Amino acid sequence: MAKSLLLVDDSATMRKIILRTLRMAGLDIDSFEEAGDGNEALEKLKDKPVDIILCDINMPGMGGLEMVKEVRKMDSCADTKIVMISTESAEELIEGVLADGANGYVTKPFTPESIQENLSPFMN
Amino acid sequence: MITEICFEDVLLESAKEVFETMIYMSVEQCPDCITVEGETLLGSITFTGSIEGCMAICCDKDCAKTIACNMLAMEGDDGISQDEIRDAVGEIANMLLGSLKASLLKKNVGNLDVSIPCVVSGRELTSSLGEGSVEIIMPIYIDESVAELILQYRIAK
Numbered sequence: 001m002a003k004s005l006l007l008v009d010d011s012a013t014m015r016k017i018i019l020r021t022l023r024m025a026g027l028d029i030d031s032f033e034e035a036g037d038g039n040e041a042l043e044k045l046k047d048k049p050v051d052i053i054l055c056d057i058n059m060p061g062m063g064g065l066e067m068v069k070e071v072r073k074m075d076s077c078a079d080t081k082i083v084m085i086s087t088e089s090a091e092e093l094i095e096g097v098l099a100d101g102a103n104g105y106v107t108k109p110f111t112p113e114s115i116q117e118n119l120s121p122f123m124n
Numbered sequence: 125m126i127t128e129i130c131f132e133d134v135l136l137e138s139a140k141e142v143f144e145t146m147i148y149m150s151v152e153q154c155p156d157c158i159t160v161e162g163e164t165l166l167g168s169i170t171f172t173g174s175i176e177g178c179m180a181i182c183c184d185k186d187c188a189k190t191i192a193c194n195m196l197a198m199e200g201d202d203g204i205s206q207d208e209i210r211d212a213v214g215e216i217a218n219m220l221l222g223s224l225k226a227s228l229l230k231k232n233v234g235n236l237d238v239s240i241p242c243v244v245s246g247r248e249l250t251s252s253l254g255e256g257s258v259e260i261i262m263p264i265y266i267d268e269s270v271a272e273l274i275l276q277y278r279i280a281k
């Protein structure tokens with residue numbers, strides 16, 4: 001079944017790269033929204049919850065770590081899967097954000113294969 | 125030990141990883157006598173932790189445009205805006221430092237906190253690190269274009 005997706009990253013270039021990578025990976029996405037930081041993402045989620053959030057960590061305004069905690073407080077997003085996409089690779093940080101409610105983690109730079117591998121469990 | 129790390133090697137490996145994995149461009153170190161000329165863009169990002177400093181990439185505007193077009197998978201470069209080019213250079217600096225951090229983590233340097241990338245026209249990266257700081261400037265070929273990788277750091281007190 002096709003999924004709705006919210007992509008959160010402060011770099012517009014990175015958002016385009018991720019979208020292209022999702023297409024290359026052949027993932028079935030039917031609606032696609034973008035946000036430049038956590039605050040903008042939360043605003044969009046209030047109006048319209050999504051199936052999957054792909055989220056950067058290092059962003060001005062609200063960063064990804066705080067955003068995950070906020071999304072997990074929202075009843076409307078209880079079933080939303082959150083996959084982090086970040087240049088951060090420290091194990092403690094990854095374990096921390098997964099404990100806070102993220103469901104997957106991809107490190108940048110990434111390959112289409114690593115995106116597919118991390119997202120495909122949430123596509124069914 | 126931080127003093128035993130060859131930062132030149134780590135820097136070059138990071139650049140290869142970022143450009144070859146994400147942007148499909150090749151990276152080779154080029155002779156030190158080659159420098160970036162003309163109007164340039166400088167993308168930089170600072171870090172703190174057991175070492176602190178700044179990492180940057182400096183390239184001329186044509187090279188920046190080529191990199192941005194490759195990132196966006198654009199055929200020609202007519203449709204690309206200055207904002208898109210700057211954003212692309214900033215994200216390159218972000219990924220370069222991300223890759224560098226990952227290598228340093230494996231060498232037990234500990235995690236580094238990083239800033240948001242900053243992109244300016246020009247080439248002067250002024251260091252406020254003062255005494256005991258190290259600066260590495262490494263010219264590289266990105267496909268046929270020349271860019272400089274710059275790393276300034278010192279062991280934190």
Ligand SMILES: [Mg+2]
Nearest residue numbers: 010056058059
């Ligand atoms: Mg970012």
